[in-house]
Amino acid sequence: MFYCGRSAHAGEPVTWDIPVNTPIGKYRVVHFGDWKNGLTGAITAFSGSSRAFVVS
Numbered sequence: 001m002f003y004c005g006r007s008a009h010a011g012e013p014v015t016w017d018i019p020v021n022t023p024i025g026k027y028r029v030v031h032f033g034d035w036k037n038g039l040t041g042a043i044t045a046f047s048g049s050s051r052a053f054v055v056s
Contacts (some may be wrong), residue, residue: 018055026052 012016014029029050 014050022055024056025053026054028052 014031016029029048031049032045032047034043034045
């Protein structure tokens with residue numbers, strides 16, 4: 001399980017139901033988004049990725 005957040009204790013879990021016909025290989029889950037500062041209203045982009053994992 002990969003968590004979107006500052007640590008494994010924060011954020012939302014991201015899961016991937018791997019289709020049967022997915023090619024064998026090494027993959028990572030990558031996500032992009034924006035967050036809004038509640039005090040200033042500034043919007044800032046962020047991204048993150050999981051460690052590589054093998055589909056076999």
